[in-house]
Amino acid sequence: MTPTLKISAFKDISAFLLSTLQPQLDINLEIKYVKNADEAHQDLFDNNADIVLMSYDDTLSLSLEDKYSAILALFPIHGGILDLCGEIDPEANKNRIGIDTNTGYARALRSYLSQKLTPEEYQNLDFIKAGATNLRYDELINNQIDATLLNPPYSYLEGAQADPGFQLFLGDYQGVVANTNKYVWQDLDKRALLKDFMVSYQAMLQNLETNSQSTIQSLSDYYSISTDIATNIYNRLWMPNGLNVNFQFNNLQLQGTESIFSQDTNVFVPLKRYWILNQDLNSFYLDPNATDAxxxxxxxxxxxxxxxxxxxxxxxxxxxxxxxxxxxxxxxxxxxxxxxxxxxxxxxxxxxxxxxxxxxxxxxxxxxxxxxxxxxxxxxxxxxxxxxxxxxxxxxxxxxxxxxxxxxxxxxxxxxxxxxxxxxxxxxxxxxxxxxxxxxxxxxxxxxxxxxxxxxxxxxxxxxxxxxxxxxxxxxxxxxxxxxxxxxxxxxxxxxxxxxxxxxxxxxxx
Structure with missing residues (x-):
């Protein structure tokens, strides 16, 4: 019987990656595309998923705000490949901002807009919970919201006009990470499946990066987009804030997300990141300035x-x-x-x-x-x-x-x-x-x-x-x-x- 890994994820670039990976695995991937981060969180709490792909900010929220000590970030998926798409114009009443939940990318968006706009303009913004990336894109092009954060492929599709200032503001930032439950990781049989998945995932990324023409064609076919758009997406994926091609977390990117998290919540982030798996040590900590006790x-x-x-x-x-x-x-x-x-x-x-x-x-x-x-x-x-x-x-x-x-x-x-x-x-x-x-x-x-x-x-x-x-x-x-x-x-x-x-x-x- 073929073993199964259950995965909860957003229907963004992760969908392309997972569908590309599945034929290369001796593991069956049972993929669920969630409608929002709250559903992803619940899948982790209820052990309905072995792997949950969600923003690092949400990982921090669960660990430090919700005191959910069992969360374990396995490896990074991508950095801040986010674009503020649409148009915000308070004078024209374009002030409907689509977010998923109050956590996650919404913190970075609120931080940017509070600096870009006057206090009065910011107070007049209407933050609307519009669900996961694909759902927010649909609401954007259907004029149900005026602006939202999107990542590839949606940030390159028709109607996704990007604000270049947001990328400059964001800088080093850890976006999506793969999470599991520590109890799942401590199940040796399940851990073996997770490790097989991770090794195959890394090999797939290296192949996608090396074989540019075939990857561009695969992106074009999967999303039914032109070669030019697929090429733009491909180039974006391998930028410094794009896909993470190994399992090592980047300390500067982590600190970028943690800084925004702490500013928004007033929650101190400990030096010892005990919710992160250090692949070198096979333990739950990542601290470049300290050694294990x-x-x-x-x-x-x-x-x-x-x-x-x-x-x-x-x-x-x-x-x-x-x-x-x-x-x-x-x-x-x-x-x-x-x-x-x-x-x-x-x-x-x-x-x-x-x-x-x-x-x-x-x-x-x-x-x-x-x-x-x-x-x-x-x-x-x-x-x-x-x-x-x-x-x-x-x-x-x-x-x-x-x-x-x-x-x-x-x-x-x-x-x-x-x-x-x-x-x-x-x-x-x-x-x-x-x-x-x-x-x-x-x-x-x-x-x-x-x-x-x-x-x-x-x-x-x-x-x-x-x-x-x-x-x-x-x-x-x-x-x-x-x-x-x-x-x-x-x-x-x-x-x-x-x-x-x-x-x-x-x-x-x-």
Whole structure:
């Protein structure tokens, strides 16, 4: 059976691209051309589409205004290939301006017109919600609206008289991007389809750009337009603000759209664009001026030690978790996960209890040293903890909203730990602090589980194999910023080594 990708898009140049791409794919594209951006948004919310093509401004709106943390911008489609078409003449009562919704391109249009017109002229404009690009073009040529923003092919068709000043005003601008839902991306089967689509899409663009004559003819045939008009459209597609021929977002274009968005909404755009997929890192962030927080030292089979390194950050950071990662948790046990302070990327901790008896409390214990576990847990971060597991019961998983924004001190290193079966201690004690104390009272030496008691015994595991009672690795890197703990002891016939007993993704904003 041929796999299917569902796509929601506007009936503009995207229609030509998708129809050209379909015969080149081993995937069936089920394409829905939406009537407006609200419908596109709803398709994303309701998982009615695997890919939604819409303006980057709408991506910002969903992520930052609607607080929809699951949106993920996969790759850019085109920059600001927009033209203000029609005629605006307040003295002649030509003041009916067609927009799709109040978000998206409407922000850029309002910004331009507020500068071009006098305050009185601008106040007299009538902004009419007229739907998607093709619908607004029809209303323009039927004299139902006087002006609107259009992109190819409609900005080159009869009746689409363009205002050259708008392009100069717009400058660097990110237009349409391909979006998905983070939960779709975290479905490995669906991700494989998305990647196949993306690779084929890029190859198609390169072929269209290289073979100009055949592309011009295809445009002419598809839109039933003259060769001259098709040639003009072709030339426009490959301008700097035209089609994006690779998957790398242009920072200047992103900033151009973000500037207009912030001016219109008074919403600050964080430096860490956690709604964007960075193709190099395979994570949800694009920040050319920063590096990822975690320091992962791999051993074999993608196992290794994990330390979150924010030693170069001054002040405080606000840490967050991702619901999509936590949703991958599937554990028999009810587990607790927390952070503790370490002194370096090797996992050394301060010997605050002077366990080595040298009279000092500022020297170091290393993973594997006697007393490491209890000393580490006593230095846990008070406000950072996650519940997960309990035989896949989602009600036992901490959500991103419950986790909130956890404040961590900069200039430090942090590492995660898991207490297998620790969730029952939390339920009984009522707080994370009390659960840690209850664990240390029950298992002060952090002795390992056995065949007889592994289903009930609470045991702490760390991201450093030497610190674990079975001296085995209990952490796997699943994705670039997603990690999974194994909560079963490394005993033959017991551990399933699936590393999905608590899956988490932690990121921060300065």
């Amino acid at each position: 975690f320091n992962f030292q791999p051993n074999t089979d993608n196992l290794g030690s994990l330390v979150y390194d924010i030693s170069s950050v001054s002040g405080e950071i606000k840490g967050e978790i991702d619901d999509g990662a936590l949703s991958q948790t599937n554990a028999l046990f009810h587990n607790l996960v927390g952070f503790y302070a370490v002194e370096n990327t090797s996992g050394s901790i301060l010997d605050v209890d002077d366990l080595n008896g040298n009279g000092l409390v500022d020297d170091l214990l290393n993973p594997g040293d006697k007393g490491y576990a209890q000393t580490a847990l006593r230095q846990h971060v008070n406000n950072f903890f996650l519940e997960a597991g309990a035989n896949g019961d989602p009600s036992k998983n901490t959500t991103a909203s419950e986790f909130g924004e956890v404040v961590l001190a900069g200039g430090r290193f942090y590492a995660p730990f898991l207490i297998a079966n620790g969730g029952d201690l939390l339920v009984k004690s009522g707080s994370f602090e009390q659960a840690i104390a209850a664990f240390l009272a029950l298992n002060p030496g952090n002795t390992g589980a056995s065949l007889e008691n592994f289903q009930t015994k609470a045991v702490a595991y760390f991201s450093f194999g030497a610190a674990n009672p079975d001296a085995s690795e209990h952490l796997r890197r699943l994705e670039n910023n997603t990690f999974g703990f194994e909560d079963l002891p490394s005993i033959a016939g017991v551990s399933d080594y699936d590393f999905n007993d608590t899956v988490f993704s932690f990121f921060y904003r300065t």
